[in-house]
Amino acid sequence: MLDLLFRLLALVRKEFLSVLKDPSSRVILFLPVLLQSMLFGYVATYDLSNVPYAVLDQSRSPTSAALLAHLDGTGFFRRVATLQAVSEIAPAIDTQRALMIVQIGPRFEQQLMAGDTASIQLILDARNSTTANSAAAYVGSVIDAFNAEQSQQRGGPAPALTLETRAWFNPNLETRWNFMPALIATLSMLQTLMLTALSVAREREQGTFDQLLVTPLSPTEIMIGKAIPPMLIGLVQSTLVLLVTRYWFHIPMAGSPVTLYIGLAAFIVAGVGIGLSISALAANMQQAMLYTFVLLMPMMLLSGLTTPVSTMPRVLQIATLVNPIRFGIDLVRRVYLEGVGLATVLPDLLPLLLIAAVTLPAAAWLFRNRLV
């Protein structure tokens, strides 16, 4: 028994050395994770801010000025130009100087004074339709507020109906709050999978794997020895992202760290299992790397990282059921934001353990039975 432990320890030590002996791989395993988590944390937002817009106010009346003041006061829109003629609209949008043009007609105030409906034109650059739609929705709510205020100022009744909104788990509804916890799982998966996929393939390419097979180590022991270093590296990477999430972006953590780490461990084991299986199948490093990537891309897209799984078509939703990243992200999000316990995330935890239970023995078997 002690013998076995020593053998394993020696292999784990050798694996660590082969990954970390090179200074550039030490850097590449830890620095990018930190940089990415910060950059992506800032960039990953569907929330509007700073939308450049231009105004064509043909009415030039106090009412139109009041309306525009409402728009400027939101802080979501930034007025970049005041246009003088309709002919200036197209160039402003085409060159992306303004994302949105608010056009107020010459009879705007008269129409309102007469008690009629006055419409303003909103022209949006929908080269990114998501931003365009959010901007339109936002202008709509500003106009609603403006209407209510105007009617009240002129002696109308106070709005009889109010909507009280509360958001669970994310009070200001910031995209970053659900993106960062997802990154805790995803970023570490990217590199651990690659690292494991290369571990056996590199030895195959260099011819040292045959040497490993004739040592007293059994395939299972080789598998364990090869699985532990990338697991630990993955956990360190996750911890780095976790620290950025918690202390750089100040996103409060509702769940217990113990639950989170149990979940992360299961997630990374599943990833390592997949990586080792690819590694055992690949003939050389290039194949291992490319096959990993072919697998990683769809796994990331179908994980709920950037778009929720519930908006995908039915067939793809079923496809996500074999995707460890989907369960990993869901698990980390629920533990981190909602603070749920292990029992609640069992539906995420079990598939991860199942994936590990299938892929790890498969990899060990493939070590011996696929000799290239």
Place this chain on the structure above:
Amino acid sequence: MSASASTTRTGGFWARLKALTRKEFRQLLRDRSNLAIGIALPALLILLFGYGISLDVSNATVAVVMEDASPTALDVLSGLQLSPYFTQRNVRSMKDAERMMNTREVEAILRLPSDFTSQLAAGHGRLQLIVHGADAATARAIQGYVGGALAQWSARAEDRGAHRGATARDAPFGTVTVEQRMWFNAANTSTWYLVPGLIVLIMTLTGAFLTSLVVAREWERGTLEALFVTPVRPTEILLAKMIPYFVVGMIGFAMCLLAARFLFRVPFMGSLWLLLLSSVLYMFVALGVGLLISSATKNQFIASQMALLTSFLPAMMLSGFLFDLNNVPAVVRYVGQALPATHFLELIKTLMLAGNVWPIVVKDFAILVAYALVLLTAARLVTRKRIA
């Protein structure tokens, strides 16, 4: 290919280049994993992005708890049923609704308290909306939509009141409405802007990621040293390595273009020639990144990781492909602006959806040409016939 080269040397150049290119093509085709990345993955991505990934708000379920079932309450709710994006589900009690929210069966709860009608009559009706923050974009959409529907109901109610003369007002004052027009995306679908982004992604994949391995592999295996004793020059080695991957990248581009045109019906407003030319340019940029990394690192693992980290992930996250760069802090926006992928994306999105907008076309072409020249020259300088 210097001007001073004699005829025989130039002839030798073509012969050597031809031989080397043939070797690279064979190497590329022999390993199926190359084609998996170059051809199969792009096809898969096209289908996933075209049919699977959508940033449009779609069918979200809202639980409605009616503790007050008066006609007025029903009237208020009727305004909510018009949207195709939301499914309304009536729930008996708040407790049931909260349980459904916890299991994510519903995305939001709309509650009409038991005293809703009486409070409304007294002028301060109150509805409660609880949204699940774990998907902020959907939550915001629900919030905006419910708010808008209620504002419309209020406006209608007020109009009816005014007609009946219930509220005395000095003068009637009209309401402002918004007429919106979406330019460049008549279908109002995220697919139209995701597909141009996909072209960027796929070309980066072949150009930078796949190519990053080729020189590093030869260094690792020692076969580059074997090439050194032959008469081939570094320029020829690099050109021979670029040509096959250039072809694979352009096949990926063609596949995207065909899918965009015939599968997703994305309009091609601008010139097809400009689109082609810009993608050839970007292919050189991506190849330049890949070759530079490959020649500089001489190690397959580090090369592939560098390619991922410096070209592919930024092209996906920081180029404005998924996330609009208008919404991010200035520093991050500058990082995004420094990437060639950002400019290529802006260029093809404009060419496909908006047309030949010359100021954008000229600016982005100039930037891409500069990047291609700098990167390819750097790759050439790093590749020397010398054993490190």
